Amino acid sequence: MKLAKLPDRTPVKMTIVLTPGLAQRLREYAVFYAEIYGNKEEVTELIPFMLEAFLDGDADFKRTSRGGGAKDPTLGPSRRLNAPSAQKEPSEGSSKSKESSYVPANAVEANQRFPSSRPE
Secondary structure, three states: OOOOOOOOOOOOOOOOOOOHHHHHHHHHHHHHHHHHHOOOOOHHHHHHHHHHHHHHHOHHHHHHHHHOOOOOOOOOOOOOOOOHHHHOOOOOOOOOOOOOOOOOOOHHHHHHHOOOOOOO
8 A cells, every 4th residue: 555554633631821922922922923924823722733833844843853762861962942053153163062042032021931049
């Protein structure tokens, strides 16, 4: 038979908790989507496609998962959040640390993601 067995298509429901800022950005994205394509979609309908596009566009993840799935991140070197090209500065030497270059969008987000243990 030419047609391979169809993959499991049973939807999987996941529950996540978002920061208020991210929830607002997702709502704004849904409005932008409606402006571009002319039909309104709920955020919950857009998120699976957004995640799929993100994963499909992540070259490091694609390279790692070629063999049938991503490797266990607890084994081996740690994964970077951004692509190497986004982290490399023109004057950067090879002795620099390979840490993530995540930059919070604003001070409130920075405090939510990286709370200070020092009293202010």
